[in-house]
Amino acid sequence: MSGRAFLDSDVVHAFRQSPAAIASAFVALVLILSGVLAPWLAPHDPTDLATLSLLDSFKPPWPAAKAEWVNLFGTDSQGRDMLSAIMYGMRVSLLVGFCSVAIAVTLGILIGLTAGYLGGAPDTILMRIADVQLTFPAILTALMINGIAGAALPRTMRDSMQVPVIILSIGISLWPGIARTVRGSTLVERDKEYVLAARVIGATSWRIMLRHVLPNVLGPVLVLATLGLGLAVLTEATLSFLGVGLPPTRPSLGTLIRYGNDFLFSGQWWVTIFPGITLVLMVLSINLLGDWLRDALNPRLR
């Protein structure tokens, strides 16, 4: 699709008509950019212990009496700047979110296409596996994989492998939904005559699945991937809040919320509230965007 054709398309037109979509896209973009660009934008490096001073601890957020405008969102018990910690935390949350969605989408597309196109025994086996996994809540699947990996890995590797393990466990917990949707659309597409036309000239099953069927089932996957991104960020935050997520050396939004939770009743509310608001904004904007995309791509709602 050329650039002009894209700007002309129905989806872009629907986007311009929807204030909610524009607003949530704006918020999501600002959050994602400030997360990705944290090392360049953040006023302070929260992982650099040498720059911390306990004298700076528990400064309230900016408009308060003792506050300095440098520490816009206040500081925590170690004197870390909360704004910087949140930006670095978002970076970790987004890394986990995008990577686990990428894993889930890859697995879901491959399994869904295979099950739907081949049918028969492969279909039954793959979809029953998906059904079994769907009976476990995503958080439980992630907890189990996390626990198994924690027990299997040697102690020295545990901290360095924690991020890949979390990504993998969230990715695996998300694939069945995508696989089922892809399978459903593949069942519709595989009997269409353009697939037969490719079979007549001797195209292999792989070629038909990837080149012919895949482009026609990607629409719903895009929607699921967007909604899945919000869910993945939330799952990671939940795992980290429960203390089984990312190590304290690489705090994510969930770690920050758990950490700040301890000070909530001693008056230092900002240590947990600001990471919490950021998480809500991030997941909400991504989900609103996904919801809007689902409606925009659904021809029956036009």
Next chain:
Amino acid sequence: MADPPMVEAVGVTHEFDVSLPPLRRMLSREPRRFLRAVNDVSFSIARGTTLGLVGESGCGKSTVARLSVGLYTPKSGEVRFEGQNLAEARRHGGARRQMNMIFQDPYASLNPRWRVSDIVAEPVRMYGLEKNESSVRRRVEMYLTQVGLVPSDGDKYPHEFSGGQRQRVSIARALSSEPEFLVCDEPTSALDVSVQAQILNLMRDLQRRLGLTYLFISHNMAVVRHMSDQLGVMYLGRIVELGDAETIFQRPRHPYTRLLLDAIPDLDHIGRARTPVGGDVPSPIAPPPGCAFHPRCPLANARCREEVPALVDVGGTRVACHAVVEERGSDGALG
């Protein structure tokens, strides 16, 4: 020895498994069920000619079409391509390249996410007919021109075309592998009448110029008459009459063929009382015993209800009907 026919079917039978899924079948204690879509069908198509197949919906025409390009493998019997078993011939790209298919629904037969030039070029690329992309492009433009489109149409997507134009794209794709044998599965039934004529004339013109062999499937008698050298009439999976197309149109013998021809509106006989064909096509899962047509046939008798008639030569065409062989129908019961 004469050349073998381009395409030949010998006693081809094909069944579809229409049983319930294994678990539900076990619970409801139902046996496996098969739908015999094509039953003991034989025909041969000489190089450069057209065999037309007609029949009602669900009589197995499309299954025959798919069997003859190797999309299905017959349950029994054999399809031969230039004297060789079709499945074996299709293992080599060389033979596969010689056949292609034009489909019924111009809205489903083109991949909506592909540009027309990629759709037409796919066979060219698959078979490696051209060395580089610029010659692929030239070739695609040539085929688009040949079917009456313009080369710049290659940059568009299928949804930008009308039904007739899409069918032209479909034909261009079918031609681009330089086939000798084309299976056309109701290529005009989804089109307006005025567009139908254009597409049919285009196909005949291409046949004359390129020496193509067609298996032409339709339920429209007029379309088949326009296209065919030979004609086969199918009823419930079997060929009931097979022979020279013009002869059958002049002198139909099988009662089913006669009823079909009788049903065509005719400008010369306005107001003529038409014999409505009573009843429905029986279920192919449980076909009636004997001749499958006997429940609807005005000439049926006890023999028809028990014995399946074989195709026999009757005055130049081959007919599967006891009544015709016994000359039961000649007393004018059907006019």
